[in-house]
Amino acid sequence: MDTEAQHTERDLSPTPPDGDLGERSRSARHYGPSRRRSGRSPMSLRTAGIIGAACAVFVLLLSHFVVQPFQIPSSSMEPTLQVGDRVLVNKLAYRFSEEPRRGDVIVFDGTGSFVQGGVTENPVSSVVREGLAALGLAEPAETDFVKRVVGVGGDRVVCCDKGGRVEVNGVPVDERYLHPDGGPSEVAFDIVVPEATLWVMGDHRSNSRDSRDHLGEPGGGMVPVDKVIGRADWIGWPITRWSDIEPADAFSGVPDAPPGSAHG
DSSP: OOOHHHHHHOOOOOOOTTOOOOOOOHHHHHHHHHHHHHHHHHHHHHHHHHHHHHHHHHHHHHHTTTTTEOOOOTTTTTTTTTTTTTTEETTTTTOOOOOOOTEEEEEOOOOOBBBOOOOOOOOOHHHHHHHHHHHSSSOOOTTTTEEEEETTTTTTEEEETTTTEEETTTTTOOOOTTTTTTTTSSSOEEEEETTEEEEEESSSSOOOOOGGGGSSTTTTTTTEEEEEEEEEEEEEEEGGEEOOOOGGGTTTTTOOOTGGGGGG
């Protein structure tokens, strides 16, 4: 009796007719799981593809309108920026009312100022490079530059004073961010920055082609404000160099230029 009771308690499911059990077991064993797997796989691949495409579009839009990685291609901004650094360029910094200020590190399109004739590039390779550059995976276009703003519209910028320093509107600037090799400038100049343009220089003055090198060209080395892509605000890569890029406070004592000085 005890044996029969135990057996009855363990086997509570109804017993199918002979033959049904075997067929049902084989069906579940051979067909059930494989159907479920084959049904899920195409949907997973489709979903992954859609998510990947959406992420790519989002990143490209973010890079185009808000923040763009920019790979530093040369040593012209050392020690502030090193070759291979990826800086994050804030494209909204000057989008509304604010304009570039003295001491800002900016990225700009040098077409017409630093590059007179433009650059010819294969259309296919151009699209590929621009896509990679937008992600910070390739060097920027040959017409894109990163420099520091030294003079804005109306400023008189002179080099050098008796102490070997750059003067802006009669005030000597203590540029502590400069690379020790070469000092403020080996080239003497005395210019007045036209309105809506910028006078820009690299922090490694002896290894930087900047506004000084284009004085005799159309535009005189001045960068139009509307050619500024954005302000370099952060170093995002490598991880060991994560930091903000603060505007230089060396210009805090420089007064604004007198009205109309840019035309005089």
